[in-house]
Amino acid sequence: MSSTSSLSEKLDNGPPKHALGKLASLLKRHEIDIENIGDIKKVSLYQSLTKDAEGEAHVHDLVGIQISPAWESGPEWPVIQPGPAIKLPKSAATKKASALKTCVVLPDMQIGYFRNKEGELEPTHDETSISLSLAITKDINPDLVVLVGDNLDLPELGKYRLSPAFQQTTQAAVDRATEVCAQLRAAAPGAEIKWLAGNHEERLTNFMLDNAAAAFGIRAGKRPDSWPVLSVPNLCRLDDFNVEYLAGYPASCVWINEHLKVVHGDLVRSGASTAYAYLKREKVSVLYGHVHRREWAEQTREDYDGPRTVMAASPGCLARIDGAVPSTKGGTDLDGRPLTRYENWQQGLAVVQYEEGDGKFNVEMVTIRDGWSLYRGKEYSQ
Structure with a gap:
């Protein structure tokens, strides 16, 4: 009642x-x-x-x-979405006939952001170095472009402690990486472009397995041949720009010809000795990333057919080298923003001229210092 x-x-x-x-x-x-x-x-x-x-x-x-x-309508933080759709203009660039082909090797970019004191996004990648690399690539108009890996930094998905300054920055990083792929395709319209997965791209895979295993590998409905929804090639729209993604760090590699390959790399040695570690392990010449340092070493061995020289080299990185990229030697202020501390890293890229198959090759290191580079007599700066 x-x-x-x-x-x-x-x-x-x-x-x-x-x-x-x-x-x-x-x-x-x-x-x-x-x-x-x-x-x-x-x-x-x-x-x-x-x-x-x-x-x-x-x-x-x-x-x-x-x-x-509170969780009925989904997470409070926005779900990571694919990067922006970008329509590429038609290119009239043509290649000159030559017996030698050209490959541009672009090392670790570590694309990512943190929020500065004004709350604005500040990049951990070096925009100037990336811009110079794109300009050099456009002038070369190569046959092949190899992205060495760690193009995305993805600190939110890593296993290390994360400060608030780096939180909710993954979407911005995905968007910028998508734009870089579009810019690279515009700079090299006829090239094969291959993106090697590095240990930082692998963070996304590991994060899914550790925290959302049930969603690992899920694809769009009725599209079994598509990329998994939460994967680098899908998020960065690599198919839109005809960029081939090579997953499976550290096993994947790109063979430029039968005597030279590119890997992201899984070796780190102090005192510029990483190159010598590769010489001890590899039977062919190798270009590697991961260490963010410019290194070069060669070794000549004698066998039945005579002397054989192999080389190992790293072109450096395209990331900031002033402490913005989270690392074991970096530090943050009391608000969690990175402090300025210059790493023993160097910026640059590599250009390889080569014959296919059992042919010759020549590697040129292109250095970038303080926003300036010089390649074959032409200056590049911003």
């Missing part, structure tokens, strides 16, 4: 204080944290009448609440 007239009067005059107290008691009794409530669907205030053993009537104020959890 209920008394609707008095209840309507209470509702017209606003909820009584004791009713609000009952709501609070109800939530507390059921151990429901207010922070976990996403929306209040309905609140009901009503009364019931009971009689005690002596026949006396007693009116009881009752309260009911219908709520939904």
Whole structure:
């Protein structure tokens, strides 16, 4: 039995204080944290009448609440989306006939961002170095472009402690990497472009396996040949720019010809000795990334057919070298923003002229210093 007239009067005059107290008691009794409530669907205030053993009537104020959890509508942070769709203009560039082909090797970019004191996104990649590399690539108009890997930094998906300055920056990094791929295709319209996965791209795969294994490998409906939705080639729209993605760090590599290959790299040695470590391990010449340093070493061995020289070299990186990229030698201020501390890293790229198959090759290191580069007599700067 209920008394609707008095209840309507209470509702017209606003909820009584004791009713609000009952709501609070109800939530507390059921151990429901207010922070976990996403929306209040309905609140009901009503009364019931009971009689005690002596026949006396007693009116009881009752309260009911219908709520939904905070996670019902999805996560508070935006879900990472593919980079922007970019329409490339038609190119009239043509290649000169030559027995030698040309390959441009672009090392680690570490595309990513953090928020500075003004709350604006500041890149961990070096925009000037990337711009100069694109300009050099355009002038060369190569047959092949190899992205060595770690083009995305992805600190939010790594295993290391993350400061708030780097939070919610993955989408911006994906968008910028997508734009770089579009710019690279415009600079080298007829080239094969291959993106080697590095250990930082592998962070996305590992993050999915560790935190959302049920979603690992999920593809768009009825598209079994498409890339997984949360994968680098899908997020960065690599198919739009005809960029081949080679997953499987550290096993994947690109063979420029039978005597020279490109790997992201899994060796790091101090004192510029990483190149010598590769010479001990590899039987052919190798270009590698990962260390962010320009290195070069050669070794000549004698076999039945005579001397054979192999080389190992790293063209450096296209990331900032002033401490912006999170590393074991970097540090942050009390707000979690990176401090300036110059790493023993160098910026640059490599250009390879080669014959296909069992042919010759020649590697040129192109250095970038303080936003300036020189390639075959032409200066590049911003």
